[in-house]
Each structure stands twice: as C-alpha cells, then as structure tokens.
Amino acid sequence: MDYPYKSHIYLAEVVLNVQSLERQTTFYHQILGLEILLQTDQEVILGRGEKALVHLREVQDKTPIRQLYGLYHMALLLPSCQDLANILKHLFEYQIPLVGGADHGYSEAIYLEDLEGNGIEIYWDKPVSEWDIREDGRIIGVTEELDAQAIYELGRELEPFMIAAGTRMGHIHLSVNNSRAASQFYQAVLDLSEKFSLPSASWLASGVYHHHLAVNEWGGPHLEQRQPDQLGLAYFTAEVTDKEQLIAIHEQAQAKGGRSEWLSSSELLVTDQNGIAFLVRKVK
Secondary structure (H helix, E strand, O other), rough: EEEHHHHHEEEEEEEEEOOHHHHHHHHHHHHOOOOEEOOOOOOEEEEEOOEEEEEEEOOOOOOOOEEEOOOEEEEEOOHHHHHHHHHHHHHOOOOOOEEEEOOOHHHHHHHHOOOOOOOOOEEEEHHHHHHOOOOOOEEOOOOEEEOHHHHHHOOOOOOOOOOOOOEEEEEEEOOOHHHHHHHHHHHHHHHEEEEEEEEEEEEEEEEOOOOOOEEOOOOOOOOOOOOOOEEEEEEEEEEEEOHHHHHHHHHHHOOOOEHHHEEOOEEEEEEEOOEEEEEEEEEE
16 A cells, blocks of 8 residues: 555654643644644643644653754645645734745745744645656755745634644654764665755655655754653654564664664554654554
8 A cells, every 4th residue: 555655654643752741732732723632631642633643741851852863843744835824824823933934846834843942844745746856766855935925915814723634744854963874774764765865964755755754964963862751752653554564664673773662563663873763553
C-alpha cells in the first residue's frame, strides 16, 4: 500500500514534553484550533477529527529547549491555500507573533513557536505541476518572500475557529549535530531519498514528495544530546503497513549506530545518535 505521493510511510502525531500542560493545551486548542481528543492530569492529545496530531505530556525537567538537539519544527499540512489564509487571519486577530513566512516553490508556509519554544510550520502544498522536479528525482526548494498580505485578504473569520478538516502532519524538521551523518542515518533506516541538500542541511522523502523529514546543523556543534524526559520533542511517529518494513527499520537502526527497541509486535522505538527518538508502528 502506498500513502499520498507514492510514499511508504505516513507521519502521525508528534509527542512533546511540556512544562505547563494547561498553558500548552490552551495554545494548541484555542490558538491553533486543534480539537482535544483525550485529556488527563498528565497528558493531552489534540488533533482533527479522529486523527491525533500533537500529544502533550507534562514533565518536571527545566532544561531549555534551545540547549538541546531535537525538534526544529513540526509542520502541519493544510488542504488548501484558503485554509492557510483562514489560520493566518485568525493568528493575526489574536496578535500571535510569527517567526516568518516563505514561498518555497512547492509550498507556502508560515512559522511560529508555541509557548515553550517548539517550532511550528503551517503550510499548504501547491499543485505538483508547479514543483521544480528534476529528472534525477530531486525536488528543488527555494525560500522567497511570502505574499502574506494577499493570503491574509483571502482569510475568512471562523467562529469558533478550528484548524481545517483533513489537516495532517506534513513533515518533521530536526536540529542535529551533523546533518550529513543524520541524513545518511535516516535515509538508511526509513528508506528515504534525499530530495534537496545544502552543506548544513538535508531534505528527505519517501516517494515523490518534497520532504517528510529534514535535518539541519544550524544550532551548532555544542548542543546537548537529548534525554527521554527533557522538554521538547519526546518522539515523532511514522506509520507503515508492512511488518517487513518494521523489521528492516529495526535492523538498519542497529546497523547504523542507533538504538532500536520493540515496544510490541507492531511498534518500534528508534533513537538516533543525537538522542532524538521516533516511534514506528504498523497499521492495517
């Protein structure tokens, strides 16, 4: 079975360790418009419809996120430009500061942070006919100015505001010590192809997508390796449909210097050389 863009993996929820479960829940629910799917005193799962997108877990650690390798940003993929316009208008009305915005050639995106500094990208994909796809399979991205005013003017006020139905996790961008080493690790373990690269960053995908995963070393070589209960990214989640894929991921992770632990017959937790973890589960 192939996922969209002939991919053999599907990105599911991102799990974040947070200092204030109450404040972060308010941010993701009221500001980003995610629905609360499950809530306890220790954790909250938010998403859209029945699809989990962000899982918050309260921890006691106080290590600043910017001292650690881990999440650069998670990227929520909206179905259309109209949906991006709606959320841009909503964020503006709530006076939520943006970190930036860009036209990447294949997508248009805005960037912000949650209340504890976790990076968030919200974007929509342009039609594939507009992507710069080369004969060798590379998909060239650019960073050009976003026409934010034109997008904002398309926006509609929604009351109550909810993120668009059909929103899913589009990609994960990681901060790592060595982008070339990390790129080679993830290409081997998750069977990804490099779609675009710079000396300090790499964009990887399954199938004909522009990227499911990106890695960069822009934080420098002196950040700390992640530990399981530190603030920020606990793990991201990828889904596969074939048990043989799980077995191959387990074997490749160990062969390439990572750690791999079977949580059940259908779930695997892998940790890379930066201490960054990801869960892989088999679904029907």
